[in-house]
Amino acid sequence: MGFYDDFDNKPKKKSGGNLTSWVAVALVSAVIGSGTTLVMVPKLINANVINVNGNNSSSHTSTTAGSTAIGNATNMSVNVNTGITEAVNKVKPAIVGVSNMQKQKDFFGRTKTNEDEVGTGSGVLFDAKGYIITNNHVVDGADDVQVSLPDGKKIQAKVLGTDFYTDLAVLKVDPNDVKDITPAKLGNSDSLTIGEPAIAIGNPLGAKFAQTVTVGVISALNRELPVTDEQSGQEVYSMNVIQTDAAINPGNSGGALVNINGEVVGINSAKIATSGVEGIGFSIPITEAEPIVQQLIDKGKIDRPVMGITPVNLSDLSARQKPADVSVDTGVVIYDISDYAKKAGLAVGDVITKIDDTQVDDQIALRKALYKKQPGDKITVEFYRGKDKKTITMTLGKQGDVK
Known part of the structure; x- marks a missing residue:
């Protein structure tokens, strides 16, 4: 009814x-x-x-799992100490601001005595000795570099070394100035999986938004980010990067990409800033960054291996410019050559197609294959001389020593 x-x-x-x-x-x-x-x-x-309530012993009062119910009223207590907040608390104190200070010219072209801040970024204190990782483009062209600590204090920093190809730089500050800051722990970017949490910490838009935290996921691994020479405007290298949708904005460069364990797994470097595109940022994998950082600390530069050749892309040459009887469509043509490479068995006009087991279609692929090596390492070079395919083994030289 x-x-x-x-x-x-x-x-x-x-x-x-x-x-x-x-x-x-x-x-x-x-x-x-x-x-x-x-x-x-x-x-x-x-x-x-x-x-x-209070009238008899069977008052309707109960407490369960952190909540207290009295009659129809309920007071809830929520534990906000999640894995993300714990991870942030581990790394956040080690995130600093980095200011690029340069001497500017006045109206009459005279260099001013004082320095102006021409750009800001972020950095990660990763060693109690005062070592800080940041991006090369954050400190590029600086006459002086200042580091802003979490408490707002500004200190001087020395640039130990920079690397254009990997967009990495290492700064050094007085250990006494950072003795109360726990350095960030570096993790293993090789163990990342797509979809796991990703936390970006940095100083977007400068000190006003210092130590901003944004959260997303690892969107993709092994993305290729082009490196362009500013003078020629040509792409000269390709960085392997992590893609994330954690918001990365101007000023975040050099900051940390953190996993749920509170470990730095990447150094934030860039984002796609095209209209209509959101949530595509890139970070340098920390496992690839570490050996570069160590060399910058030890030597102040990267000793990259060289073959002693001047290469050009086969695909960029006209039919008249290509070597005679070449039987491949892609590869790197030796345009000029040193005595070092001649002794190894190479010649002008040879078309290199493979380094060890890595296919070489252009100069970028050649550099990536070589930059995985060290001076003194032996490599196998596969190339075409006319229609004939040849193979040699040569020892890589040191940049600056090979002529």
């Missing part, structure tokens, strides 16, 4: 009538109702029909 409310089906009474009679009825009803309440409520309380 159902219960139906047929109130809306009842005929509506017309408005009007005697106002005095309506007021009288209302007053009588109120008096009767109040009197009944005064008489009945004490009797209902004594009969335990109505419970009043």
